[in-house]
Amino acid sequence: MHEKGLLIVLSGPSGVGKGTVRKEIFSQPDTKFEYSISMTTRSPREGEVNGVDYFFKTREEFEQLIEQGKLLEYAEFVGNYYGTPVDYVRETLNKGRDVFLEIEVQGARQVREKFPDGLFIFLMPPSLTELKNRIVTRGTETEDIINNRLNVAKEEIEMMHLYDYVVENDQIDLACERINAIVVAEHCRRERVEPKYLKMLEVK
Ligand SMILES: Nc1nc2c(ncn2[C@@H]2O[C@H](COP(=O)(O)OP(=O)(O)O)[C@@H](O)[C@H]2O)c(=O)[nH]1
Ligand SMILES: Nc1ncnc2c1ncn2[C@@H]1O[C@H](COP(=O)(O)OP(=O)(O)O)[C@@H](O)[C@H]1O
Numbered sequence: 001m002h003e004k005g006l007l008i009v010l011s012g013p014s015g016v017g018k019g020t021v022r023k024e025i026f027s028q029p030d031t032k033f034e035y036s037i038s039m040t041t042r043s044p045r046e047g048e049v050n051g052v053d054y055f056f057k058t059r060e061e062f063e064q065l066i067e068q069g070k071l072l073e074y075a076e077f078v079g080n081y082y083g084t085p086v087d088y089v090r091e092t093l094n095k096g097r098d099v100f101l102e103i104e105v106q107g108a109r110q111v112r113e114k115f116p117d118g119l120f121i122f123l124m125p126p127s128l129t130e131l132k133n134r135i136v137t138r139g140t141e142t143e144d145i146i147n148n149r150l151n152v153a154k155e156e157i158e159m160m161h162l163y164d165y166v167v168e169n170d171q172i173d174l175a176c177e178r179i180n181a182i183v184v185a186e187h188c189r190r191e192r193v194e195p196k197y198l199k200m201l202e203v204k
Helices: 018-027 059-067 086-094 105-114 128-138 143-162 172-191 195-201
Strands: 007-011 071-077 080-085 099-102 119-124 165-168
Touching (some): 007 105, 018 099, 059 071, 059 080, 071 086, 086 099, 099 105, 105 119, 105 143, 119 143, 119 172, 165 172
Parallel strands (some): 007 119
Antiparallel strands (some): 071 080
C-alpha cells in the first residue's frame, strides 16, 4: 500500500511567471512530480500539442465536463475556461505520486476547499513595476488592458494569505530551487511520524 502523494498547487497573479517556472521545473530530469495537464477552451498556440500542453476542448465539451463532475476546479480566465481533471489527480495521488498544478488564483481557492491538505505556493513578483514589465513584455495588450490586468493582479495578490508559502520569482532558477526545497521540507514534516520510523524505537 502506497502513502498518498502530495498535491502541490502553484498559483499567483497573472504575468508573475507561473508557466515559466513550471516549465523550468519539469525540464529538470530529477523532478519527480507529475504535472496535471489542464483542460481549456482556448485555441492552441503555435507549437502547442493537444494532450501535452493542454487538452483542448470546445465550450460545449467543457461545459459537459463541468456537469459530469469531471473537474476538480475550473475558472474562466480572459474569456476562456480552464480546469483540472479530477480523475487524473485522484488516481495519481492514490499511486503515491505528487501531483503539481499550475493554475490561476480562483481555481486554487476551489482546490483548497476540496484538498485542505494540499501544499499551496503563491508566486510573487519582486515588485508591481516588475510585474507590469513582464505583462508588457509578454503581450500585445493595449495600455488600458495592461492597467486593468494590473488592478486584477493587485486583487489576486491580496489572496496571498490563503497560501502556505510565498515564493518570490526574482530569478527563474532561484524560484524553482525554493519550490523544490519547500516540497522536500513538507514531505519531511508530514512523514515525521510515519510508522516505519517509529518502528526503530520498538523494544525487541
Ligand atoms: N483555474 C485554472 N487555471 C489554469 C489551469 N490551467 C492553466 N491555468 C491558468 O490559466 C492562465 C492562462 O493560461 P494560458 O492561456 O496558458 O496563458 P499564459 O500562462 O498566461 O501564457 C494561467 O494563469 C494559468 O496558470 C487550470 O486547470 N485551472
Ligand atoms: N524570473 C523572471 N524574470 C524575468 N522575467 C520572467 C521571470 N519569470 C517569468 N518571466 C517572464 O514574464 C512573462 C510572464 O510569464 P508567464 O510564465 O507567462 O506568467 P504567468 O503564467 O504567471 O501568467 C514572460 O514573458 C516570462 O518570460
